[in-house]
Amino acid sequence: MREPGGPPKSGGFLGAAAALAVVLVACVQPVGPARTFDSYEHKAKSTAETALSSVETGQLAARTAKHDDTFAPYLAVLLSDAENEATSGQSTFDSVQPPNNRSDRLRDRLDALLTRATDALSQARIAARRADFDEVAKQAKPLAKSARELNRFVEAQR
Amino acid sequence: MNRPAPGRRLYAALHLLDRQILDADSMMAGKVDDLEFEQPRDGSEPYVATMLSGLGALGPRLGGRLGRWLSGIHRRLRPEPEPGPARIPFGVVKKLNNHVELTLHREELENNELEAWTRDNLIAHIPGAGHAPE
Amino acid sequence: MKKLLGVTLGILTAIGGFLDIGDIVTASVTGARFRMALAWAVVLGVVGIVIYAEMAGRVATLSHRPVFDLVRERVGARLGLANLFASYLITFLTLAAEVAGVALALQLASDVNYLLWIPLVGFLVWIVIWRVKFETMENVFGLFGLALIVMAVALWQLHPDWSSLWHSASRPGVASGEGAPTYFYYGIALFGATMTPYEVFFFSSGAVEERWQRSDLMLNRANVYLGFPLGGLLTLTLMALTAVVFAPMNITVEHLSQAALPTSLALGKVGLALILVGFFAATFSAALETGLSAGYTISQYFGWQWGKLVRPREASRFHVVVLLSLIGAVLLALTAIDPVKLTEYTVVLAAAALPLTYFPILVVANDPDFMGDKVNSRLSNAIASVYLGILIVVSIATIPLMIATKGGA
């Protein structure tokens, strides 16, 4: 029966297809190009924040390793997730075209920090996969250093 | 006109259409997808003679591409080239309450083809199909 | 004794329904980002689901008819079909998210990539639906789901500043550095995760299958009033855990692995083991519920025999729908679509579709043809009407907010 004001039967199909499309498209968030230094700086800052979040997660993970409060498989997944987050942030950032020379300098500075961060996380992840908790705990220091650097970088962009 | 004492009144769309049909064993046996009226020969008012149930009745009611698709499934499942919708005579209704209860078993109904097809071609081949879960 | 067992139906739907992958993800993400400033969204959702699940249970008990049966009858074949599309789509997406969630929980325990677990998880979910009795299913997973109570112990062990937590929960506001749209977007995500429609599909179908009678109405109330708030409390606990541990360090939650970290920090190996078991049980039982609900919605619309009490060959169309839905969900999860993002968008879409499910329940709960003298009281009608307004506002606001915030970015 036709309800007045009710959607036509194809509305259900279209609505469902549209909803599905929204979900699928939204799950792949592209990073747009940067046209000005300001927008480039903004992207740099959010990339540093993502890396900082991963590094801090790594520090907490190292703490659980130090006190033998965790299981090796879980620790490995936790660290590998953190590492992936930082790495993918870095590669997305690197793919953005820097608009001018000033941006080039910003890019080099951040890249150095990101590389140190992902290195420390990789070391921790490798040790966790070997169930070497002592080695994971040892990464607390480089991770803390990386966190300080990233924090300073984020503050500087404010 | 000579009529039996006035019985109860119902609204067809509100109280009959789209209701769940239960068979004699209380197994679910489709919906009342449409009703068919019959015109008595003496020219008096039409009465509800048949319930139509299943994709062959729902398809035309929904209309559009989706309706044709549902009707198409119904056609493929029936042996005859231009099958009508599955019909359940109103005379086999046992009780009308929140459901429409019948005196027949659903295997005896015309709207059981899809159930029979999926059972015979898919479900019956999976081990454990004949036992209730434990 | 049987009554006592019946209460586990509520606990199962609450733990599996509240703390499914949707709640685990949204609660940890929002706790880390907004501390307790979105706790109100969970409370709002809990009151809503209590009101409407009680109604759905009462309707199912008295009329022996589950929710989607009523949807079709009350809104008609055509509008009912549009409703079926939306409800099925959301249930299906939730199923895919839960299957991925179970696989992620297994990955956390094994360090074997979750993609490798997905086919096995799909098979296990199917075999349980195919072979295991409703009662066994709910008791086993209800029990294992209770392992999540470890989160409350962990929170207590972390000696949080309770007054600061309470302060952030009781004086909600948009934090500095966050836009109001983002704040409300996540509020809607929490609300949608709390009131997910499959909970009432499952709950009302369960009540019909267990052949609840008038005398079971008390049981219905007990289930709803105990089970759902308990689930809501656990959601808030998880939110508080990430608020206490992650928010001060500006850690954002992007992975399920992070959600277990506060408990591991607080309680060590035992805590970690329990929370991983809890995550597994909660997502697995939610996968069962959504898998069954996928079959319930379609079967109940078309009037096909459904349910777990009859032999599968007597409900063959229902089992075909469940099986195909599971295969589809496994394939979607295998595309390596980010499970956390999939979950977030699914709960938000669910929020947009809430009126479709809850409106017909409200109408039928007032119809004496079905309910006799057990129609809604004035009080529950008043609250339910207010909620209907909220659901409609949420439903209208959701998609614009999703676009404006680029999905909460």
Place this chain on the structure above:
Amino acid sequence: MRLSELLDSEVVDCNGKRLGHVHDVQLIQDGPPLGTWGNAFRLEGLIVGPGSIGTRLGIVRPEMRGPWILKALFARRRSARVLVPWDRVREVGAERITADCVAAECQTAFTTDQASPPRG
């Protein structure tokens, strides 16, 4: 003739004036006996009125207990509904039903509901 052919059809009076659409069909159980069921449901009349989804939802029936907000929203629509007795229906077309009376006289406006709830 199927129920779905009647529902939602436009109804006009003998002068071609619109009365509204068919919302529902009123039945009364005094038709010829059918099988084990008993007397058939005879078509008594068409419930015709301006479009309203409240009718289909059954919200506007007086026995409904609420919620008042919904009843209030849909009540105004209900007051315009009329019952067109079947013996005044002259022609049932594909999209349009013609009644055999002028608007004023076929409007047996009915305010109370006569349909009883379905019971055994």
